[in-house]
Amino acid sequence: MADKLKQLKLAAVNIDGVLLNDTFSPVIHNFIVSRGGEYTADVERSIFSQPQLVGGQGMANAARVPWTAQEAIDVYFKEREEYTRDHPVELLDGAIDLLRRLRGLGLRTVSYGGLDKSHFDHFLGEHADLFDEPGYVCTNDFRPGLREITTEVFGLKYDEVLFIDDVARVAEVAKALDIPFIGHPSSFEHSFQPQLMRESGARHIVDSLHSIDEELLRTLDTEAAAHSVWHG
Known part of the structure; x- marks a missing residue:
């Protein structure tokens, strides 16, 4: 022993x-770029290991959508649920x-x-x-x-x-x-x-x-x- x-x-x-x-990074990346946003290191800093509402606001800002933090989080979790059907946790x-x-x-x-x-x-x-x-x-x-x-x-x-x-x-x-x-x-x-x-x-x-x-x-x-x- x-x-x-x-x-x-x-x-x-x-x-x-x-x-x-990691079933978060691909969804966050797609959330942003699919809406015309730019995915950068600073964007990751604003989202990763942040409280959900802070991360949600970071995603909304990066994606340039006029959503509240909670709205962004709600959409994100729906998209993550779809992603994990083909890419299971x-x-x-x-x-x-x-x-x-x-x-x-x-x-x-x-x-x-x-x-x-x-x-x-x-x-x-x-x-x-x-x-x-x-x-x-x-x-x-x-x-x-x-x-x-x-x-x-x-x-x-x-x-x-x-x-x-x-x-x-x-x-x-x-x-x-x-x-x-x-x-x-x-x-x-x-x-x-x-x-x-x-x-x-x-x-x-x-x-x-x-x-x-x-x-x-x-x-x-x-x-x-x-x-x-x-x-x-």
């Missing part, structure tokens, strides 16, 4: 884009193995994201035993939620939690708080997240969950103890 990690106590793993496939390759690996190294695990817990229950409920209470944290009211998950939900210090996320804005907040971070940006062809995540200064970026192996996790553990995750 592997020796437990020494510094890290919790792994907080984003749901959509890390544990589940599913677990990413390596997701369950990753959770087992994290727990095998002694970490507690929790998932988080902007949708309510029913989303987690539907797609990950059968794997609930791989998560610690509360299992899932809806961060819509306090996105991106790193501070709240770390200090309020789990009562931990910033150097005791590893966040794994697909959005550069989360990386930027992790850097500001000196929180250990692994990036898993979207592979969607029009996504700016890989570029933005590199620009954030994230040092650990992977394109496969299998790359988050024991060696990388032990490296993060050592760096977290030395406060060198972002400044090594």
